[in-house]
Structures are given as structure tokens and as C-alpha cells.
Amino acid sequence: DGISKKDILALDQLPNDNKLKNAVESQYYYDLSKINNAHAKFNNIFDDQGKMKLSPKVSDINYQDLRQGSTGDCYFLAALTSLAQRSPQKIVEMVKDNKDGTFTVKFSDKSVTVKAPTDTELGLYAEGKAWVPVIEKAYSVYRNETIFLSKENPYDKSGGGSMITGRGIKDLTGSNFDTDLLMATSADKTRAKLKSAVSNNKMMTASIAKNPFEKNSLGLPDGHVYSVIGYDEKTDKVKIRNPWGKTEAHDKSGNTRDGNDDGICELSMQEFNKTFSAIAYQN
Structure with missing residues (x-):
């Protein structure tokens, strides 16, 4: 082909x-x-023989290594980012190098074995250390098998940009999740749940619904899911990360607030509630 x-x-x-x-x-x-x-x-992820190398070290798992490619699986990558941030050991535990050119990835309810991503697949999928494209490829197969879709090309069907904000959390961990619609949730309740999630090292993702008529004032992409990677009680600010690894909130001049376009930014509670549509908390 x-x-x-x-x-x-x-x-x-x-x-x-x-x-x-x-x-x-x-x-x-x-x-x-x-x-x-x-x-x-x-x-940097291949050895001298051209084989993909997978490091078993927790210290090599950095959530900022993950940068979404051209597939519409932001909901999964946002959750994967959150897992890598909060529990990097679980990333190491979920991926096994079979030493024969294949990898086995353990999801919440089943394991999937895939061949090492090809050059073309690497061009499509998220950037990062070897664990990133391996897990993403395996998840494509997992999703196809789970929802009974054709398995001819897993890359066409890795979720299709699903806006079910917490789906990635459940698929990765097996944990249920609570989803709050922010327009129907008080700021105080959101503060309390953010505080609890951070204290208990729970994963969080949040989404901005698609709006074809108006873009948000922060310049954040809509129809998109983000990782919630922190909440500061003292400043009352929510820290988010765009799985693209770029394109974050900007000021009126179009500049990022911290001068570093790495997809990570802090929003006031008012900005968060106004811009985001829903937030999912791991139970």
C-alpha cells in the first residue's frame, strides 16, 4: 500500500x-x-541495531515527554500524562519488552501485545520516549477490540477524539471516575474535589467542549481534553497541561503567560470554570 x-x-x-x-x-x-x-x-529510542529500547527505570518516565501526534486520542493521552505524573512506577509496570520485537501492554482489564511501531506509525503517534508510542499503539488495538471495530488499521479507530472526559482514566487504571459539568458545579465544590484529588494522588482530566461560534479568550483549543496536573489552594489556581506539549493560555498580545510554550499553564478558578466544560476525577 x-x-x-x-x-x-x-x-x-x-x-x-x-x-x-x-x-x-x-x-x-x-x-x-x-x-x-x-x-x-x-x-534516541533505538539501540545500535535499530531495535526500540524500553527503559525500565522510573526516573526515565517524564510526563512532559509526551506530545500528541496527529491522531484524535487526546482524552487518552491526557489521562496517560496524568498517570505518568502521579504514578510513574505504574507506567513501568504496564509495559513489558518481550525481546522479540514485540511489547505487551497491560490495561485495566486485559493485556495487548503489539509489534514495535513502524516508521510511519511513529510519524503519526505521540512524541516521547519509547513507552509513549508503544502504549499508544497498544491502546489503539485495545479500543478496537473493546468496541468491536475492524482491526485492519488500529490507528483509524483509537477513540476518534472522544469527548468522554474520563474514559482514559478508567481504561488505564480500572478505576471509576466522577465527572462534573462545571457550569452546574459550584466553585467551592470544585475547589474541594481538586484539593482531595491532589492530596490523594488521583488522576484528573478536563475538557473544553467544541464551540464553532466563539473561541475562548485564553486561546486554548476546544473539542479537546487536557490533564489537570495541580491545584494551589493559596493562589486558587488550577494547573493544566495540553497533551500537544504546546499551545497554552496566552495574554492579550498572544504571548504565553510564563514565556514558555510547553502546554503547561495556570488558570484562576474563575478562568477555569468559564473556559472548561467538564472535569473528571479518578475515584
Whole structure:
């Protein structure tokens, strides 16, 4: 499948169809660029023999390594970020290198074994250390099997950008979750639940509903799920992270508040309640 260099050479022999030639060549070199970019992004996760290396060290698990690619699974990556932040040991425990080019990933109710991601898959999926694309690929298969979808191409069906805010929490841990609609929840109740979740090291994710008519004043993408990575009682601010690893709240001039566009920012409780639609707390 796809366009090979051999196809390009054969296409050159066809007469009088420059438009088709240009379109095919453009697609070929675009795809080639994505593969080359994947090598550049992930060159630190392969050993000298070209095999993917998976470190068993908790110290190598950093939630900021995770940066979403082009698949619509923000709800899962937001939860995975939260798990990596709060319980990095669980990331180490859930992934096993089978030493034969495959990896087994344990989710809440079953384990999934997948081959190491290909170059093309690395170009599609989230950036980060080896654990990131391996878990994301396995989750694609897990979701397909769970919802009885065709397994021909797991990357097309890893959740489809689901806005079920806490689904990733349950799939990763098996824990149930509470979801509050912020417009129907008092700020004091949200404060209390944030405080409890932080104190008990619980995962949290929050979503901004899609609004085709108006963008929020903070410049945060909508139709999107974020990790809630902290709450400061003294300042009454909620710390969030965009799984893209960039694009955070900005000021009126379009600049990030801390001068560092890493997807992490703090919002006042008023801003959080006004901008976000729902928040999910791990039970």
C-alpha cells in the first residue's frame, strides 16, 4: 500500500498528465518527509541495531515527554500524562519488552501485545520516549477490540477524539471516575474535589467542549481534553497541561503567560470554570 519510488518512476513514463504526476509526487515526498521526521524525533529510542529500547527505570518516565501526534486520542493521552505524573512506577509496570520485537501492554482489564511501531506509525503517534508510542499503539488495538471495530488499521479507530472526559482514566487504571459539568458545579465544590484529588494522588482530566461560534479568550483549543496536573489552594489556581506539549493560555498580545510554550499553564478558578466544560476525577 502507499506510494513507492518505483511508482514515481513508472508515473514519469505516462504521457500528458502533469497534474496527476505533480499530485502523486507531492504526496510521496510529503509522506517521506513525515517518515524522516519520525526518525529525527525518535532517534534516541533505538539501540545500535535499530531495535526500540524500553527503559525500565522510573526516573526515565517524564510526563512532559509526551506530545500528541496527529491522531484524535487526546482524552487518552491526557489521562496517560496524568498517570505518568502521579504514578510513574505504574507506567513501568504496564509495559513489558518481550525481546522479540514485540511489547505487551497491560490495561485495566486485559493485556495487548503489539509489534514495535513502524516508521510511519511513529510519524503519526505521540512524541516521547519509547513507552509513549508503544502504549499508544497498544491502546489503539485495545479500543478496537473493546468496541468491536475492524482491526485492519488500529490507528483509524483509537477513540476518534472522544469527548468522554474520563474514559482514559478508567481504561488505564480500572478505576471509576466522577465527572462534573462545571457550569452546574459550584466553585467551592470544585475547589474541594481538586484539593482531595491532589492530596490523594488521583488522576484528573478536563475538557473544553467544541464551540464553532466563539473561541475562548485564553486561546486554548476546544473539542479537546487536557490533564489537570495541580491545584494551589493559596493562589486558587488550577494547573493544566495540553497533551500537544504546546499551545497554552496566552495574554492579550498572544504571548504565553510564563514565556514558555510547553502546554503547561495556570488558570484562576474563575478562568477555569468559564473556559472548561467538564472535569473528571479518578475515584
